[in-house]
Amino acid sequence: MRGLAWSGLQGIPIQETNFTFRKNLLALHHYTKYMNEQKDNFKIQVNTEIGRLRKLLIHSPDSGLGKVVPSKAQDWLFEDIVHLDTIRKDEYDYYVKLLMYFLDPAKIKGKLATIDSDEADRSFFKPDSKDFHASENVIELQQLLGDVLENTAIKKKLSASVCAIEGCTYKLQLQLIETEPTELAKTLISGSLPDGRMIFSPIPNLIFTRDVGTTINNYILLNKPAKKARVRESLLMRYIFFNHPMFANYHDHVLEIPDSEHHFLRPGEELENRTTLEGGDVMMISPNHVLIGCSERTSPYGANEAMKLLFENNVVEKVTVVRIPNKRDFMHLDTVFTQVKRNVWVLLHSIASVDENKYKTPIDFLVQPEPKEQTEIIQFYKDKSKPKHFVSMEQLFEDISTNDLKSTEPVEFIYSGNGVFPFDAREQWTDSCNLLAIKEGVVLGYDRNDKTVEAFKAKGFNIVKVKDLINDLESGKANADTLVDTLILMPSAELSRARGGFHCMSLPLLRDDLS
Numbered sequence: 001m002r003g004l005a006w007s008g009l010q011g012i013p014i015q016e017t018n019f020t021f022r023k024n025l026l027a028l029h030h031y032t033k034y035m036n037e038q039k040d041n042f043k044i045q046v047n048t049e050i051g052r053l054r055k056l057l058i059h060s061p062d063s064g065l066g067k068v069v070p071s072k073a074q075d076w077l078f079e080d081i082v083h084l085d086t087i088r089k090d091e092y093d094y095y096v097k098l099l100m101y102f103l104d105p106a107k108i109k110g111k112l113a114t115i116d117s118d119e120a121d122r123s124f125f126k127p128d129s130k131d132f133h134a135s136e137n138v139i140e141l142q143q144l145l146g147d148v149l150e151n152t153a154i155k156k157k158l159s160a161s162v163c164a165i166e167g168c169t170y171k172l173q174l175q176l177i178e179t180e181p182t183e184l185a186k187t188l189i190s191g192s193l194p195d196g197r198m199i200f201s202p203i204p205n206l207i208f209t210r211d212v213g214t215t216i217n218n219y220i221l222l223n224k225p226a227k228k229a230r231v232r233e234s235l236l237m238r239y240i241f242f243n244h245p246m247f248a249n250y251h252d253h254v255l256e257i258p259d260s261e262h263h264f265l266r267p268g269e270e271l272e273n274r275t276t277l278e279g280g281d282v283m284m285i286s287p288n289h290v291l292i293g294c295s296e297r298t299s300p301y302g303a304n305e306a307m308k309l310l311f312e313n314n315v316v317e318k319v320t321v322v323r324i325p326n327k328r329d330f331m332h333l334d335t336v337f338t339q340v341k342r343n344v345w346v347l348l349h350s351i352a353s354v355d356e357n358k359y360k361t362p363i364d365f366l367v368q369p370e371p372k373e374q375t376e377i378i379q380f381y382k383d384k385s386k387p388k389h390f391v392s393m394e395q396l397f398e399d400i401s402t403n404d405l406k407s408t409e410p411v412e413f414i415y416s417g418n419g420v421f422p423f424d425a426r427e428q429w430t431d432s433c434n435l436l437a438i439k440e441g442v443v444l445g446y447d448r449n450d451k452t453v454e455a456f457k458a459k460g461f462n463i464v465k466v467k468d469l470i471n472d473l474e475s476g477k478a479n480a481d482t483l484v485d486t487l488i489l490m491p492s493a494e495l496s497r498a499r500g501g502f503h504c505m506s507l508p509l510l511r512d513d514l515s
């Protein structure tokens, strides 16, 4: 299906013979028909964090990750450099395989041995290979970008926009426009030309698809990144959402955060004065209720503009803003908690309870904690009734579990590192709280957070290594439909250096309603 212009005849050179012209026209007709079917069958809908996952956007580690240099690692928001081959073969590929068994089993079941064979050379995982999985449920961003670039007009506009933000020469811009779409998609993401020459920085954080947008019911809220290293990601996503035929029925439902009026007159470059919001700070927690974090990445103005859009478009009725300490370790809301089941949450203790009864020493009276260091929780309503304050994260979660999600079971909290210093902080740093629920109670997390894993066990969860689970799913010993209460441990030595977990590495587009 690739390699054809889908909205015009731009791809067909004038000098072509009548025969090839007619053949192309026929292929174009089939392609357009396929795209139209794809568009009409395509649905987005997410109203919780835990309903069974049916469709999501991901991006597998591209060659750009293998080009991060130590001197730029921090600017590019990695704390370290990663080993590309290991992060792909020994880590991320397991994620793709697991997603396939749950979301698109026909593509993998019974074929695992071939997919994993040496001869296959990972072609199932490579977006530019003819054996690429090309799943319509586990959707690879690079493939969507390639599709969009088939249209010459869009290719020109996007190349010009990328060149503008990256400060490229006009000649390079012309060269990019002449590049074949699949290659160009790779270049715009990795920053390197097909001959390996680096022309601009990679965007290694694109693997964290969560941060570029959030599905809220049948709307997509696009981000407005705080960090320069993530600006190109947003630009590419914007072009995908507004131009890919898959999203054609949703253009009116893509919400973009505007800058507030006269923002250019505001003094300084302080985050507090800017309008920024990243997807890791937005959680569609229960039908009609969205959580937005104010954090290192999402500013109060960003949260405010998002709230306005959600209320004005009648997308939800309540938004709870959670202000978390402004620190690198807590860059987004989903780095300090995620939801596991309607009545189970995993969180970092230090952002959680405010123990009013705790004995205070004189110094607690003499030195007041910085307001910025404290968690603050305010709930706002579309009907403009008075906002409500919550005193702790636990209180908010109790409210969501029992009142929004109608859980009848007691609400349970699992703390990072089992709530014990220094394991709580160490394990939060390696994403113990950043879990992806593939269905209610079945979550993916890193294998390195031992104390958190013990805490899960103590609450009655099964713990299983992804490799074992995949073997069992292939042999039929395990079944995606019947699996319950399980923490799936994913290899993490390289991935965790990129400073995100599986919640960040997923942008859910479709989840079942909770029954």
Ligand SMILES: NC(=[NH2+])NCCC[C@H](N)C(=O)O
Residues within 6 Å of the ligand: 076, 077, 078, 205, 208, 210, 211, 279, 280, 281, 331, 332, 334, 335, 434, 498, 499, 500, 501, 503, 504
């Ligand atoms: N939703 C998340 N927590 N995303 C994690 C993003 C990590 C990435 N290196 C960054 O700093 O931007």
